[in-house]
Amino acid sequence: MSAAFFGVLRATQVRVPVIEADAQERAEARSRRIEARERGALPQLREESLQRILGVGGGLLLDSWLHTSPIFTLVGMVLGIGAAMYTIWDVAKQSMGR
Secondary structure, three states, X not given: OHHHHHHHHHHHHHHHHHHHHHHHHHHHHHXXXXXXXXXXXXXXXXXXXXXXXXXXXXXXXXXXXXXXXXXXXXXXXXXXXXXXXXXXXXXXXXXXXX
């Protein structure tokens, strides 16, 4: 009877660190989500808007300086939108904890 008891005790001792590690991982993931939520959407929105404005504004300036049609405006718009999409991707990746 005592051998069975000690067998159960050993099995319980083995599982405890696994449960604690899993709980620690969940707590870390929760703290990352809370940090992302506390940062809020305003700084991200501001950064994305700035990227788009700089892309289009830079394209407009180059077009007026070089007397070209809206080639650089379109290129700047694509670059600004691409930079904003990268920012969204990066924030999503960080919030998922990868």
